[in-house]
Amino acid sequence: MSGLTAVKQRPGGGFRELRQRFADLRGRHQSLTSIVGLAIVAAVLPLVVLLPPLNGFGIQKDWVGSFANAGVFVLLAIGLNVVVGLAGLLDLGYAAFFAIGAYTFAYGASGFTGVHIPFWLMLPVGAVVAALFGLALGAPTLRLRGDYLAIVTLGFGEIVPVVFLNADTYTKGTNGITGLDQPNLYGAFGIHGFGFTNPWPYYFTVIIIIAIAFVLLHRLQDSRLGRAWVAIREDELAAASMGINTVTTKLLAFAIGASTSGLAGVFSASKLAIVSPDQFGFTVSFTALAMVVLGGMGSTWSVAAGAFIVYELQSQGLKQLDTFVRGLHIAPFALGPLSINLNTFEFLNFQYLLYGLALVLMMLFRPEGLFPSRTRKRELHAADELDPDEDPEETGLGEAPGAGQILNEDGTAARGMGEGR
């Protein structure tokens, strides 16, 4: 990540040198890299889907619409990554902040309250409101040990939709608040209200929001605060004795993660033009967590890639698999006690089963994620290189206590994603 490591010249051909120089440049100009990288992604994605086999799955407009929806999950995942990946706090109620952002938008820009604040102003408002709720939840609970935090956030994530459901005088209960305002460009680029039929404005809007979040998060990650987060994740006690105020630092991680979720909430609410409690169940938090873990905890790009791929697989892939399998017309057959009829089979039903399996398998066999950053991979697999003979059953994650590692008094390595002990 840092420019320092990249300066070291390595032997190799011209390609390697070029790559090295590119990495060097990337290290020094992270914000620019984020913006240019996302711009390239934004330009390439709508073109890729014109090529086979992707064009067989749907027309470009549908794809762009699904990309815009995927953007919501990318935002959720990179925000959750701050909490889980960087600070090592397991937040299982992340959807609550998503809900808070969405309902904030509903109150600020709909006929329900009669207030019509522009979408662009509501974005920061939603982020701030979500962050405030993050602080309110975090302040009493972040002093506790990590696993208590997990259960408290789980409860919070469960309660927030219940509150929105039950306080029906203020939220219209199950029906939700409808007719939310659309984002409006007031004629710039010839666009007024975004409408429902054209996904392009939403697509570009979400890319811009993601780019801003990317730049801010990258700058944070390499700041004093970002390093404090990682220090707490690796060993809270050591971090505290180095003078880091652990509670404040964790609170900031919580609030910043929540604010990203709030942004996603505002965008999603404006795109759907409706908010209702059932949009914010535990499955949303769980999906975001699966995306973070699959992508690779701790790296914004990895997590964003994970979120994008998981979302597209779920929204396009599984659906296509249904159509594909039905097209084969396989006769129903019996597999042991189960009778299987592939013609009525819905692979989408297996979505969460697959996420669950993915979470377990990833944590057991590849904790650094599918697209790990090089730093993270080295951190998690340092032990393999140092001491390959160590029994992985004993050390878990293949982490043997090796040179330069901090040891707990019980001899286990005090490093990795959690608090160490």
Add this chain to the structure above:
Amino acid sequence: MTTAQVALNRVGVASGRLNGPLAGLVALVAAYLVIAVGAGAQAQDQFINALTIGAVYALIALGYTMVYGIIELINFAHGEIFMCGSFVSWWLLTSLGFSGAIRNLPLLAVILVLAFAVSMVAMGTVGVVIERFAYRRLRNAPRLAPLITAIGVSFILQNIVIVGISNSIVTTPQIIPNDRLEMGPIAINSINLFVIVLAVVLMVALQVFVGRTRLGRAMRATAIDRDAAKLMGVDINQTIALTFFIGSGLAGAAGVVQGLYFGVTVFNIGFQAGLKAFTAAVLGGIGNTTGAAVGGFVIGFIEVITSVFGYGRWSEAVVFSALVLVLVFRPTGILGQRLGDRA
């Protein structure tokens, strides 16, 4: 130490022993009075209802607290084990062809024993399998890792039920006749009596097992200091597996009760029951089995009291607030001690 001090100490110890049951009795009377204010003539039924629901939560909470006590992991899958247990008993009872109350007492007894045995053993086995494949490898891994696998496992279990059995509410046969037993001034439905007695028996059996037997001692030793226990010749893996077996078995029993008492089950009951039972475990001081049982009953009363005052749909919010308040002001729980100090 002077004689006076010794005497004082003795008094202190004695009152310490008395304090618990006495405080419990006072709390029960207070709870009854509160329920009476809200429910009026139905106070007694609601009181027994609270005890029954509390017994279910207590059974689930025991599994949470035992697993937490021994490997310091919040087993998020535990609530789903309870849910699967309810489906096992549903499957058993319906495939045996029962649909309503069984009037033949010996037959009823046999079927009940069978249902509980099958569900408890099945769920105990599931718990052991989960521990073996999802948690054991991560025992010394960073904290976050097993928590994430636990969440993953809970989703796997829930979705196996959704995909394999049903994604909507399933009616389970209520095989215990719904007779009203009058004992002097007390009237109680047979099912309530059965559930409360069963829970108490299971809890006492657990206490005896953990406190008096060799395996129980191994469990306690492993919970206190795993390495030292290992040095003393305790088979750590076997002991932890046993803990999962017993904890999950109790959740399986709670699952059978769910079907018998409420007559329905659905794939998502595990999530909220798990959350409430975990709150119960924290209330009682996590790692403390007596505390978990007490906490379960407290949650039962909280739920019934909120609903008799007409705020039933807010009961989850109330329980959750209780969780946060306890964690903030008394993280060691009502009964405190044991592993609470590590919070």
